[in-house]
Amino acid sequence: MKKIGVIGGGAWGTALALTARRAGRDVVLWAREPQVVDDVNTRHVNSDFLPGVDLDPALRATADLAEAADADAVLLVSPAQHLRAACRALAPHWRSGVPAVICAKGIELATCALMQDAVAAELPQAPIAVLSGPTFAIEVARGLPTAITLACGDAALGRKLVDALGTATFRPYLSDDLVGAQVGGAVKNVLAIACGIVEGRGLGDNARAALITRGLAELTRLAMAKGGRPETLMGLSGLGDLILTASSTQSRNYSLGFALGEGRALADILGERHSVTEGVYSAGAVVDMAGRTGVEMPISAAVDAVINGGQSLDEAIRALLSRPFRNEGL
Numbered sequence: 508m509k510k511i512g513v514i515g516g517g518a519w520g521t522a523l524a525l526t527a528r529r530a531g532r533d534v535v536l537w538a539r540e541p542q543v544v545d546d547v548n549t550r551h552v553n554s555d556f557l558p559g560v561d562l563d564p565a566l567r568a569t570a571d572l573a574e575a576a577d578a579d580a581v582l583l584v585s586p587a588q589h590l591r592a593a594c595r596a597l598a599p600h601w602r603s604g605v606p607a608v609i610c611a612k613g614i615e616l617a618t619c620a621l622m623q624d625a626v627a628a629e630l631p632q633a634p635i636a637v638l639s640g641p642t643f644a645i646e647v648a649r650g651l652p653t654a655i656t657l658a659c660g661d662a663a664l665g666r667k668l669v670d671a672l673g674t675a676t677f678r679p680y681l682s683d684d685l686v687g688a689q690v691g692g693a694v695k696n697v698l699a700i701a702c703g704i705v706e707g708r709g710l711g712d713n714a715r716a717a718l719i720t721r722g723l724a725e726l727t728r729l730a731m732a733k734g735g736r737p738e739t740l741m742g743l744s745g746l747g748d749l750i751l752t753a754s755s756t757q758s759r760n761y762s763l764g765f766a767l768g769e770g771r772a773l774a775d776i777l778g779e780r781h782s783v784t785e786g787v788y789s790a791g792a793v794v795d796m797a798g799r800t801g802v803e804m805p806i807s808a809a810v811d812a813v814i815n816g817g818q819s820l821d822e823a824i825r826a827l828l829s830r831p832f833r834n835e836g837l
């Protein structure tokens with residue numbers, strides 16, 4: 508694979524574009540906002556979404572979707588709620604057989620669809636892969652050591668993608684469990700909000716460890732109900748990403764939860780942010796998906812009740828702590 512297209516000029520799209528350049532690929536980054544295109548092409552920075560990082564001058568940005576789609580593989584890095592629209596706009600330019608690599612983490616709120624289903628509906632001619640794991644964009648952009656799951660149903664194509672993107676410090680591990688990788692990436696954002704709330708509320712480290720562990724159980728239950736494998740959720744795209752996101756103030760989901768826990772209003776927190784906090788949008792979709800599949804997800808439901816249902820933090824916490832005692836395990 509010689510040329511990689513990247514759709515989405517946010518922090519993660521830019522970091523992945525940089526990684527693909529380091530792996531020796533030609534890269535074209537499509538960004539929606541003209542000032543991002545201009546910033547990347549003339550000043551070799553993305554000051555809006557990835558400040559403080561010097562980009563490779565050979566990294567080219569474009570506002571033309573056709574140019575980014577004219578590649579050997581295309582990374583889809585628009586936020587989850589906008590990914591379907593991006594694919595619809597890409598469809599007329601997509602050559603049959605070019606792989607679409609899903610890099611967004613979320614579940615579509617309007618349809619309750621995994622990203623894989625949204626992409627397949629809009630780009631039926633594209634083989635699909637998923638790239639997901641514990642990967643703060645700024646650390647990847649700085650070249651710090653990172654491991655990630657690359658899930659692809661076609662092992663030969665998966666290996667080509669690993670070779671196209673992998674470097675000594677960006678290490679994709681191949682899997683064939685697309686569902687597990689997507690559910691892990693989507694649900695951990697919701698759980699990270701819960702962990703941030705616990706920290707902001709001063710409920711202690713024991714409580715955070717309990718939430719991470721029982722959160723892992725509930726995201727594994729959902730993944731299995733959707734056809735994913737439990738071992739995937741014990742890997743980079745499940746436990747790995749949950750540990751990272753649910754315990755670091757670098758995480759937007761965790762820091763949003765922290766601010767909620769301190770008593771700030773959701774609208775005020777979101778109003779100060781230019782970047783996307785996926786768990787806010789996926790919380791309702793996760794709970795909807797859990798209801799449709801008959802899976803119990805009390806922590807995600809508590810986050811949804813606070814974010815979308817107007818429940819107070821104290822009520823949500825009391826409800827979680829009033830649940831009946833049960834056996835450990837899934």
Ligand SMILES: NC(=O)C1=CN([C@@H]2O[C@H](COP(=O)(O)OP(=O)(O)OC[C@H]3O[C@@H](n4cnc5c(N)ncnc54)[C@H](OP(=O)(O)O)[C@@H]3O)[C@@H](O)[C@H]2O)C=CC1
Binds near residue numbers: 516521556
């Ligand atoms: N940041 C990170 O560390 C990581 C992020 N991810 C995932 O990657 C995805 C993208 O996140 P990230 O790059 O951080 O985003 P950012 O918050 O850095 O940037 C926001 C992005 O949203 C795009 N955007 C805003 N509104 C729209 C819209 N109406 N239609 C299409 N695009 C829109 C912007 O595109 P434009 O610039 O073109 O305007 C920009 O790419 C998310 O699903 C996130 O969970 C995954 C791993 C790590």
Ligand SMILES: O=C(CO)COP(=O)(O)O
Binds near residue numbers: 612748785
């Ligand atoms: O997905 C991420 C790290 O793997 C980024 O998490 P946040 O969106 O919470 O910052």
